Amino acid sequence: KQEVTQIPAALSVPEGENLVLNCSFTDSAIYNLQWFRQDPGKGLTSLLLIQSSQREQTSGRLNASLDKSSGRSTLYIAASQPGDSATYLCAVLTGTASKLTFGTGTRLQVTL
Amino acid sequence: GAGVSQSPSNKVTEKGKDVELRCDPISGHTALYWYRQSLGQGLEFLIYFQGNSAPDKSGLPSDRFSAERTGGSVSTLTIQRTQQEDSAVYLCASSLGGGSKAYEQYFGPGTRLTVT
Numbered sequence: 001k002q003e004v005t006q007i008p009a010a011l012s013v014p015e016g017e018n019l020v021l022n023c024s025f026t027d028s029a030i031y032n033l034q035w036f037r038q039d040p041g042k043g044l045t046s047l048l049l050i051q052s053s054q055r056e057q058t059s060g061r062l063n064a065s066l067d068k069s070s071g072r073s074t075l076y077i078a079a080s081q082p083g084d085s086a087t088y089l090c091a092v093l094t095g096t097a098s099k100l101t102f103g104t105g106t107r108l109q110v111t112l
Numbered sequence: 113g114a115g116v117s118q119s120p121s122n123k124v125t126e127k128g129k130d131v132e133l134r135c136d137p138i139s140g141h142t143a144l145y146w147y148r149q150s151l152g153q154g155l156e157f158l159i160y161f162q163g164n165s166a167p168d169k170s171g172l173p174s175d176r177f178s179a180e181r182t183g184g185s186v187s188t189l190t191i192q193r194t195q196q197e198d199s200a201v202y203l204c205a206s207s208l209g210g211g212s213k214a215y216e217q218y219f220g221p222g223t224r225l226t227v228t
Contacts, residue, residue, distance in 0.1 A: 044219040093215050102155040
């Protein structure tokens, strides 16, 4: 059974800092990995998708890497801003049902 | 273009009542998913529809839960005889059926269900 873990569970940083969020998964037989952002009381916004054959994806100040063999992914956020405050979720796509297995999330707060 | 939409956004119901939650996927997306997000369990998969294939119901927590997808588009998740532990946010997602980005899932805003 696929299990996804995210570390840290919560993180508070001052504006402008670079930061790294970590995601690990137990079964390396994944199709892809997605990073999502969730604002309080809202749905999920897809940030980055990394296919299993890829090593990283970049979008603006975000960079996600994938090391499938070791079951790890990182989300790097450069020059953090207060608007980045949210919960970040990673999810892996496995199995014939193409269902996502989600991590526990990292709650990020960027302070002024 | 329009994203995934869900209705209602909030639903409060009494224990024992039936509820129906609706999802309108992105036009042209052949795959549709239901997930549930609750405080104790995080985000968990419920059911998956792909085209005309039989749905994968492996995540449904009990036989009180059912879902259908009519005409390959709109989906309804039905919970019968609701219990307090059914209180959660129910999220719907859709994705394309083919291509290199086929499996990127796009989520709706969710329906917050409260069972009193």
